[in-house]
Structure formats: structure tokens, C-alpha cells
Amino acid sequence: MSRSRQQVVRMLALVPYLQGNDGIPVNEVAAEFGVSPKVIRDDLRLLMYTGTGEYAGELIDFDLTALERDGIVHIRDAEFMDRPLRISAREGVALIVALRTLRASASGLELTVIDSALAKLESAVGDTASPAVDVLVDEVDPAIHGTIVEALTGRKRLALTYATVSRDEQTDRDVDPRRLFTEQGKLYLEAWCLKAEDLRFFRLDRIVSAEVLAIDAEEHDAAQRDLSDGIFTVGEQTPFVVVDLHPRAHWLTEYYQVDLVSQGDDGVWRAKIYGADWSWLRRLVLRNAGSVSVIEPAALREQVVDDARLALKAYDDHVVYEES
Incomplete structure (x- = not known):
């Protein structure tokens, strides 16, 4: 279980516990919940912003003077927690x-x-609640999804085979899973990657295989990140190609690291596509020949043309023509 989830569970249990043990020393509360007194103090300060509204009587309150001076916890204004919740x-x-x-x-x-x-x-x-609201998330392999949930629940390490699209390769790595979340219709696993020795995001539809290992997942001192801090980041030295994307290639803007430059009335989009290296960018263009046109750099455009000519020549050399 992640630290944030542990904190939520602990705080949900703290309120009824303190209501039944008003005036208890903070050290005893810490011992009961198996954490340090500092953690309990931080939880209490956060709980003071919790309630059904924003005014007195609607927010949980504590006697901060008693807490700081005497180390005693007195909970106040938490009676509303017993009332049925009314929502609009x-x-x-x-x-x-x-x-x-x-x-x-x-x-x-x-x-x-x-x-x-x-x-x-x-x-x-x-x-x-009309019209009905649907949340659409891309489907993933249920076996892989179930394996990851099992590892998260049991706090076990995972062995993954992952398809890294920006490098057009598959890699094997062991990870300590932290959480599952959705972003823009995609399902992601946030985990500590032992290979990279850092936090990484793994899209579930790109996980080729997953296995729960008989090793407990370790806690790593790393703050939760936004998805923008993920696997593939664009920097000043990141290779990119400027291309025209015809309608059949518009899907590339949703699957790869792309900056959309313009959208023409004829349905052709101009975009920058980033990659880990030039060879991967060249292969991506060739795989989508006829739907993607290279604008720059000129060297890559010429290389793509030469590769296409060689492929056509090899094809022609193996064609057997029948006399009519």
C-alpha cells in the first residue's frame, strides 16, 4: 500500500478513535497506530481542513495549545461525522x-x-443525472491487470516485460508497484523501476507480461509525480522530425510524443514527432509510408526516400512476370 493510501486509511480510523479517547497523549496514539508522534501531529493538522463545509461546526477541530504544550489530543466539532451526509x-x-x-x-x-x-x-x-455520463478507458489484458492488482494488494515486487514505443523495443525489468491510475483514457502503473533506479510510469496496454515475485516490494523515498515527469521526456537534444500527417496517420498524435503545429483544411496535419534516436524515427516514417511525409530535416527525408527505393527495387527483383 502506498504512503498516501496508508495515510487515508489511518486518518479515517483516527477520528472515531479520538472521539472515544478524548484527552489521550499523542505518544499513545502514535503507538496505537504504529507511527511516530510527528506523523500523528501532521495527520491532525490535515484533519483540521476536513469536514462537510468551511465554517465552524462543519470542520474537525483540535485543541492545538494542549497538543503543542502538553502533548494531549482533544478533538472538537466532529459530531457531524455521525450525521447522514447530504449532497446536492x-x-x-x-x-x-x-x-x-x-x-x-x-x-x-x-x-x-x-x-x-x-x-x-x-x-x-x-x-x-441526465444525460448519462460514461468514462471510457482503453481495454487492457485482464490477466495483466489482475496480476498488477494482486501485487499492489499483497505489496509484492513485479517482473514486467514492457514495450518501449519511443525506442521500438521490449525490455525486462523488476519494479516495486505504487499505484494504478488513469490519464486521458489510458491506464497506468506508477512503480519504482529497479533497472532505472527511479520512478517510472508504465502504460498497461504496453505491458507484454507481468509476474508477481515472491519478494516484498520496498518503500522508496520518492515523491509522487505527474505523468508529465514520465518515461519519455523531451529536451533540447531530443531528436524530432517535422512531418505532414494525412488523415490515416492522425492516430500518431495520440500514441506518440507529438507537438501539433497546424491543421490544414485538406485534413493534413503538420506535427513534430519526437523519438529516442534517428533510426527509430526513420522506421516510424517508413512503416507509415503514404500517410506520413517528411518535411525536415532534409537528411532524414533523403534517407527515407533512399530506403523506400531500395525496398521497391528488392521487391521488383523478386517479381516473376508472366507473358500474356
Whole structure:
């Protein structure tokens, strides 16, 4: 379980525990939850921003003077936690969308819990949630998805075979999984890669195989990152090719690292496509011959033309013509 998830679970348990043990020393709370007193103090400060509103009586409060001076925890204004939660139709729809998005990255027992919550929310919101909201996430291999969830649940290390698109290759690596999440309709695994010795993002539809290892996943001192800090980053020295993409090649803008330059009325898009090296960019253009035209650099354009001519010549040399 990731640190953030551990904190959420701990904080959910903290409120009822402190309601039943008001005036307890912070050291005893820390011992009960198996963390340091500093962690509990940080949790309490965060809980002070939690509640059903933004005014007094709607937010959990603590006696900070007693906490800082005497190390004693007095909880205040948490009675609303026992009252049924009332939400507006707009809030209900927002929760439904969030749960449907969460459902896309869940499996096993998680699905049962999410579906139960969804059924209750959809029943409560009723016809006000119209039109229906659908969350679309690309399908992935259910076996691979289940294996990753198993590793996350059991806090085990994973052995992955991953297709690195920017280098047109497959690599084997061991990772310590941290979380699953969705971004722009894609399902990702955030994990500590032992090969790179750093955090990496792995798109599930590019994972060729996954195996749970009999090794406990380790905790690594690395802050959670945005997807923009992922596997392939563009820098000043990153090779790129400027191309014209005909309609049949528009899909490249969604699958690769691309900057869209312009969109013509004739359906041709001009774009920069980035790659790990020039040979990969050349192969990408050749694989999409007829739909992708190289504009610059001129050297790559000439190389692509030469490669295409050689391929056609080799094909012609092996054609057997029949006399009519």
C-alpha cells in the first residue's frame, strides 16, 4: 500500500478513535497506530481542513495549545461525522464520475465495493443525472491487470516485460508497484523501476507480461509525480522530425510524443514527432509510408526516400512476370 493510501486509511480510523479517547497523549496514539508522534501531529493538522463545509461546526477541530504544550489530543466539532451526509445533485454526479473512473482501474473485491457505492449514488441522484455520463478507458489484458492488482494488494515486487514505443523495443525489468491510475483514457502503473533506479510510469496496454515475485516490494523515498515527469521526456537534444500527417496517420498524435503545429483544411496535419534516436524515427516514417511525409530535416527525408527505393527495387527483383 502506498504512503498516501496508508495515510487515508489511518486518518479515517483516527477520528472515531479520538472521539472515544478524548484527552489521550499523542505518544499513545502514535503507538496505537504504529507511527511516530510527528506523523500523528501532521495527520491532525490535515484533519483540521476536513469536514462537510468551511465554517465552524462543519470542520474537525483540535485543541492545538494542549497538543503543542502538553502533548494531549482533544478533538472538537466532529459530531457531524455521525450525521447522514447530504449532497446536492451536482455533487452526486461528480462522485459518480469519480467512482466510474476509479472502477476502470479496479478489479476483484474492489469492483464489488465500488459497484455497491455506485448503485446507491445513482439511486439517490435519480433522473437528475441526465444525460448519462460514461468514462471510457482503453481495454487492457485482464490477466495483466489482475496480476498488477494482486501485487499492489499483497505489496509484492513485479517482473514486467514492457514495450518501449519511443525506442521500438521490449525490455525486462523488476519494479516495486505504487499505484494504478488513469490519464486521458489510458491506464497506468506508477512503480519504482529497479533497472532505472527511479520512478517510472508504465502504460498497461504496453505491458507484454507481468509476474508477481515472491519478494516484498520496498518503500522508496520518492515523491509522487505527474505523468508529465514520465518515461519519455523531451529536451533540447531530443531528436524530432517535422512531418505532414494525412488523415490515416492522425492516430500518431495520440500514441506518440507529438507537438501539433497546424491543421490544414485538406485534413493534413503538420506535427513534430519526437523519438529516442534517428533510426527509430526513420522506421516510424517508413512503416507509415503514404500517410506520413517528411518535411525536415532534409537528411532524414533523403534517407527515407533512399530506403523506400531500395525496398521497391528488392521487391521488383523478386517479381516473376508472366507473358500474356
